Amino acid sequence: MTDPVLPRTLAAAGLPASGRFVSKAGWVSRVWVGDEYVVRLNNGQFRDAYRHEAAVVDLLAGSEVPHARRIAHGDGPDGPWYISERLPGxxxxxxxxxxxxxxxxxxxxxxxxxxxxxxxxxxxxxxMPPWLVDALAGKPWPAFHPPVVSATLQQVEAARRLPGHDSRLLADVADWIEERLDLFxxxxxxxxxxxxxxxxxxxxxxxxxxxxxxxxxxxxxxxxxxxxxxxxxxxxxxxxxxxxxxxxxxxxxxxxxxxxxxxxxxxxxxxxxxxxxxxxxxxxxxxxxxxxxxxxxxxxxxxxxxxxxxxxxxxxxxxx
The missing domain is CATH 3.90.1200.10 (Aminoglycoside phosphotransferase (APH), C-terminal lobe)
Structure with missing residues (x-):
């Protein structure tokens, strides 16, 4: 366990800084997979992503949804962190x-x-994830999914603010969307x-x-x-x-x-x-x-x- 970030994170969760962990890369997180736990450290790009995930996992308690039990999550000097149980497989x-x-x-x-x-x-x-709430309110977009039906026309208006946008295309798109909103x-x-x-x-x-x-x-x-x-x-x-x-x-x-x-x-x-x-x-x-x-x-x-x-x-x- 040579990376000091991992023992600091385990200590913040009240877990022993021992055992074998394998470091894995990710798109927006650093991940360490241990025999019992999986430790993730977020780069902060997705605001409150782990807090949102913790709330969703709490909703799953008692359900038949297979998922990893949450051990702990929090914010530290190295960034937001989340620890879950290690699933088999x-x-x-x-x-x-x-x-x-x-x-x-x-x-x-x-x-x-x-x-x-x-x-x-x-x-x-x-x-809705807090980072997606932020994006729909005009802040940067760290990801472009999942779809939010009620915000689809909003994306047309956002595209219309682009320099050199294709106004004819966007007018056709707005009509296309409005014709289909009743589907939902x-x-x-x-x-x-x-x-x-x-x-x-x-x-x-x-x-x-x-x-x-x-x-x-x-x-x-x-x-x-x-x-x-x-x-x-x-x-x-x-x-x-x-x-x-x-x-x-x-x-x-x-x-x-x-x-x-x-x-x-x-x-x-x-x-x-x-x-x-x-x-x-x-x-x-x-x-x-x-x-x-x-x-x-x-x-x-x-x-x-x-x-x-x-x-x-x-x-x-x-x-x-």
Whole structure:
């Protein structure tokens, strides 16, 4: 244990600074995986992410949702920290390449059961991560998902404030959104994980032992969950666990939507599901177009917005 940050964090939680820990990189966190505990240290980019996660994990207490029990969380001189129990197994991302087809199907069916349980957990209708509240109020955007249905037109207005924005495109987008808002009028919000892909699911012996990283959990329609899952299936190479690694091969995920549909059919049974999924995708692409700091990425998102107006996106390649 050579890194002084780890023993300081363990001490702050009242835990012994002993045992074997393996350091792992992440997108926004430093992670140490021990025999009993997982210690995470946030870079502070996502305001109150761990406090939000702790509140969500508390909602899961007594439910059938597989998850890691919270040990402690807090803020220290090294930044916000969160300690949870170590779940058996490894990430779905790590387990997937060597798993045979039957094991892969069993893992996805177990994921469907976990999601059904998650979406049944009582949740405050206004649950939203503090960093996302900040972003919607005009502060920087550390992430561009999960979709927030009620804030979709807001992204059009944000894009209109960009120098050199495409005013004709945005006028068409605003009309497109307004024509579809009624699709969501009767929805009841549920607890949505919001960032569900291979790195945020722990599996062992063909079953899910835990959903992890609830920093983006939000109260939204249940099928918002499909936005990230299906995006991951179609564009898995864009979802590596760290910036230095590679994502999975999309062709190996081709059967995932169908397996998930069989395990959790209610998630796919909404009227006009494809239009709803297109709407969620429009939110994400608009948010990137309006707020991403890199011009070339904003331009690529603008192009995808144009394709969405004609009904084309990554969903075209998926079968469920």
């Amino acid at each position: 490894r990430t779905l991302y790590d387990a997937w390449p060597a798993a045979d087809s039957d094991t892969r199907q069993a893992m996805i069916e177990s994921l469907g059961a976990a999601l059904r349980a998650l979406h049944r957990v009582p949740v405050p209708a206004d649950l 009028a009767a929805d009841d919000p549920v607890l949505v994980h919001g960032d569900l892909h291979g790195s945020n699911v722990i599996v062992d012996q063909g079953r899910v032992t835990g959903l992890i990283d609830f920093a983006e959990a939000v109260a939204q329609p249940a099928d918002v969950e499909l936005d990230t899952i299906l995006r991951w299936c179609a564009k898995a190479r864009e979802y590596p666990p760290t910036p230095d690694e590679q994502g999975l091969d999309e062709t190996t995920l081709a059967e995932v939507p169908g397996w998930l549909h069989s395990a959790y059919p209610e998630l796919f049974e909404r009227e006009q599901l494809r239009e709803r999924l297109n709407f969620y995708d429009m939110y994400v692409e608009l948010a990137i177009y309006a707020h991403h700091p890199q011009p070339e990425i904003r331009e690529a998102a603008r192009d995808r917005v144009g394709l969405l107006l004609s009904g084309q996106n990554h969903l075209d390649e998926l079968v469920w």
